[in-house]
Amino acid sequence: MKTGVIGSTGYAGQQLVWFLNNHKKVEISFLASHSYSGNEYASIYKNHRGFMQSNCINIQQVYENLSSVDIVFIALPHGKSMNITKGLLSRGVKVIDLGADFRLKGSELYKEWYELDHQGEELLKDAVYGLPELNKKSVQRAQLIANPGCYPTASILALAPLIKNNLIDASTIIIDAKSGVSGAGRSLSTGTLFCECNETVKAYKVGEHRHIPEIEQELSLLADENINLLFTPHLVPMNRGILATCYGKASTEVSLADLQKIYTDFYSEDYFVRVVEDIPETKWVTGSNFCDIGIKFDKRTNRIIAISAIDNLIKGAAGQAVQNMNIMCGFDEWEGLNFPSMMP
Amino acid sequence: MKTGVIGSTGYAGQQLVWFLNNHKKVEISFLASHSYSGNEYASIYKNHRGFMQSNCINIQQVYENLSSVDIVFIALPHGKSMNITKGLLSRGVKVIDLGADFRLKGSELYKEWYELDHQGEELLKDAVYGLPELNKKSVQRAQLIANPGCYPTASILALAPLIKNNLIDASTIIIDAKSGVSGAGRSLSTGTLFCECNETVKAYKVGEHRHIPEIEQELSLLADENINLLFTPHLVPMNRGILATCYGKASTEVSLADLQKIYTDFYSEDYFVRVVEDIPETKWVTGSNFCDIGIKFDKRTNRIIAISAIDNLIKGAAGQAVQNMNIMCGFDEWEGLNFPSMMP
């Protein structure tokens, strides 16, 4: 299996390189980078010294390096992968896009939220939303995977069993999510300087984050009705991790034990979801591809609270991309991903 | 004005000593500490070297040091101040209790949430809940102040204008709060070790935190109806700061501009509440007695989001105690508290 990575020097891209380079059944054919083309990869991410000898190529050189490449991963900002994906698919190469360009089913919705015309509209209907816990069969057959966003991965996995089983009033869903700073990427901005993020917590893009339509789309498909929900992301002073605290009004009488069983059954065949009996914490999953989910029921207000924890760069990006690749290739789902979080 | 501090070596107590020692109109008569009695204060908190020459006394010695003391602050764990307060009041000394013993109006409620019999029941009716923005007049006349908890301060200030003006359906209130680790105090526990808190975020005591009845009591008084709400605290890897993200369903049609005006009017005479037009962030308030509040309205789900930020040790504890003292003594409310957050 030969792969290439476009956008290999962002945080998600680098995490992907880490996994692919440690994956027994995979070879990396090229690493492309806009910002660092020509540079030795291990001079940018020095953890890779001794592991990665290649230099980064630029995106134009990708096409000269496609021979016998099976899958290309793209980890670029939204808007940047649409055209590249078309080019790659037309050459018979499968694509796993870690960006947002193929996640939304409609180009109008894309335009509404991303303020861009979609230039690969014709590909949207065949793009598979690569959340393996919900769409494993489609992933197996996919040519183009839209790898889910980090917040949507945590949010959808937390809420899916409730939605699927009609346990909450969908008009009451509130997702209050907390993310580490690596989610903001490695490009320069005052807001992600150490002294601006450290020792503080803030909410941002309240009700306006671009991951909202993606969460709503997938949950609406599960519910078979249109769902609008409130999503509030927060920035927390840590490198990695997302905790999604999800609230909904119980629509039927249900005990905590029932809920535990429903969740456990729902994810019984999903290696990377661990339904836990306590309350998840990001440190138990960061550095791994696991999603821990805990459920609480507050009788006093009749609210169900589902809390999920993931590593935003792994289950929320690169690890999930490798999981998708494994499924597409018929490997074990956990190949190259099968280790727990390293703590502390 | 002479004061004393009982429980002066916890984090809130120490912050209080900082303020009292810098307050132009106040003198500290004694510092009492269970854990460190006999020790030089500045050997425990070495920031105070050169500022504080006293040794800590034990709680028994307090009574020998009361002569001409006007106000005693108590910063002890719940259950520990009930009897001490009785003793002090009976000697004509006013008390500002930073603990939980006098916050709830009913001893049954206290027993239900704190699992202890209240031993100062007769004092409850005259204890004033010391949130000056709501109760300034009662504070002026108080002999006993129940200084609010940190989460309740942030939560009540965020929600009061909505409740008072009947703008939200009270049965839909959810408070998702994020706190720095100093809120957990300085006593030893594995959970507050550096390596256990750093680089992780978690929810805890979901729907079960002891600050819940306090928030409900004060908001119910404002609403003139009984309110039950859902409160979820989270622990965030930073020393100080609380961000309370508060959600409620709009019960009438209202614009964001209306909401801004309602909040601004509500707090027009409150020096320490700053209604902001953006989204608050804890770093702009930590190290100060300010509470920043921002409001958002999500049309798609008809939810109002009120977000408040405070320093848990200052507006959430010691600063508010000093603010209450200032009001009780007829000083300017901001005396000794009148500086902004030091950042970064």
Added chain:
Amino acid sequence: MKTGVIGSTGYAGQQLVWFLNNHKKVEISFLASHSYSGNEYASIYKNHRGFMQSNCINIQQVYENLSSVDIVFIALPHGKSMNITKGLLSRGVKVIDLGADFRLKGSELYKEWYELDHQGEELLKDAVYGLPELNKKSVQRAQLIANPGCYPTASILALAPLIKNNLIDASTIIIDAKSGVSGAGRSLSTGTLFCECNETVKAYKVGEHRHIPEIEQELSLLADENINLLFTPHLVPMNRGILATCYGKASTEVSLADLQKIYTDFYSEDYFVRVVEDIPETKWVTGSNFCDIGIKFDKRTNRIIAISAIDNLIKGAAGQAVQNMNIMCGFDEWEGLNFPSMMP
């Protein structure tokens, strides 16, 4: 007393605004900023909301705002204050320059280390190196203060008593310093992004940092001989603080008790230096203008170790600038600076 600040929106500039605005005897006439001219100051540093109503002016507008201004503070990168200072002095305004342009006595040395021609050579001889603990008398009479760098402040204060008293072999001095990230300033660079600084420690510019000639110059003056020393700065994941661990071979027989006494005597009249008997730690000084110094003697290797801790933005920049201003103006040295570190 009227003052202005040029470079008011960097971290040191902002800290200076904080102090000046809280200083009872000072008024701020203008805040100039290259990056944010025209913007409301409190919209950039939101901690100042309610405290600072002014907008930033640009550097050109400074000259229109000088009327009755007594002292201007400049907090600009090196090379940027030379010409501005000339203009201000020629208008009879005193200058406290927090940058590096007037710290070195020779323009060749400046050129060697800063790779720039000095354009205010004629001012160098009258510029006073504003370390009040060594140069209080010159500061009193100064028109132009070169406010020391952060590392030099910590290093010189730690070593001065040893040098002055001929206690160490000057050829063996090694300063191993550790700084928080705010020392790197607020301008954008990959190296100061949260995810790049957090959870890591590194040395940088080993033996090449521009603060070296400044430390050597001042210690050479004290020693009355030319001193070359080795200086290694490190970056530590915290906002503020410098710890300088300074090593030298004892040149005479001396006990730890002797050393303690020598230090205590040396700084007996210096309010902001606290000679401590234990080992300093930055948390006891951050947020204050204090410098804590502790001394150890290692018999096994005959080395004296002097360790100092400061807040790089306060005693290492803005606080020291205010201390210098106080001395120049005949105020108490501690006016506006007289509070301990706020901890935790």
Added chain:
Amino acid sequence: MKTGVIGSTGYAGQQLVWFLNNHKKVEISFLASHSYSGNEYASIYKNHRGFMQSNCINIQQVYENLSSVDIVFIALPHGKSMNITKGLLSRGVKVIDLGADFRLKGSELYKEWYELDHQGEELLKDAVYGLPELNKKSVQRAQLIANPGCYPTASILALAPLIKNNLIDASTIIIDAKSGVSGAGRSLSTGTLFCECNETVKAYKVGEHRHIPEIEQELSLLADENINLLFTPHLVPMNRGILATCYGKASTEVSLADLQKIYTDFYSEDYFVRVVEDIPETKWVTGSNFCDIGIKFDKRTNRIIAISAIDNLIKGAAGQAVQNMNIMCGFDEWEGLNFPSMMP
């Protein structure tokens, strides 16, 4: 290969369990813990959920679980493994001791630094100091490995090429080391609480740390003369990582290029040492078994600076223990350890 771990619930023990459980050629027979015997391992370290089903046993139960166990790892505080080791060796089980009990060759030296009588004196002569880069051959044949301390690993690897090649005056060695907080372990103490360690840096045990005799012993062996050196550890607010900045006066004329070559040659067959051309940083090694070493030469003071970075829990403890096990068992040295640091 069957192994057991005694002291499996400290930070080093847990890291060891992580590695052993992911090691293809190893099986874990038991996990012993003083504090948590009887508890499910994955309930203490929840990252191991799904990976580790066992409960902890107590130390008494170890002897009932030894059948067919080849190697036992001990990760206990000093003084606790002496007797256990004797018992295990007498049953024919090999021991890798991560504690300090067998590191020093003389029982007097042990008594001097650890203030305890050694109860396994007779084992000291055969115990192998398990720094594979220096002692690979002895490790191959060892029955008892004294796994090096974290600071000694970083310090010795940084200095060994200089000492071995007589490049520095050994009487001038200063090691200024910076460690993350996990080095202090998981037992309760005020000093390792989050709010006490966060946002601060301090030196501790200056010239008195128990790792000093260990560093001196190994470097003296290399030098074939007695070396005394100055060692200053510092605590830095991060979970993992040690940076050792090591200084020595050059004893012969040597260029930086020479030094680079000497280091590269010295470690040419050592997989886990990477001699780098820049300055190491802990983030490039944390989460891995690598030791990065960079060298600088300061002409102005004729000092060589060798800087090393390791993960204190991996190359400084559990990873090195596994590396030793691999060598003892004839496996590839990197088996189960062959991946780079995960960053950020």
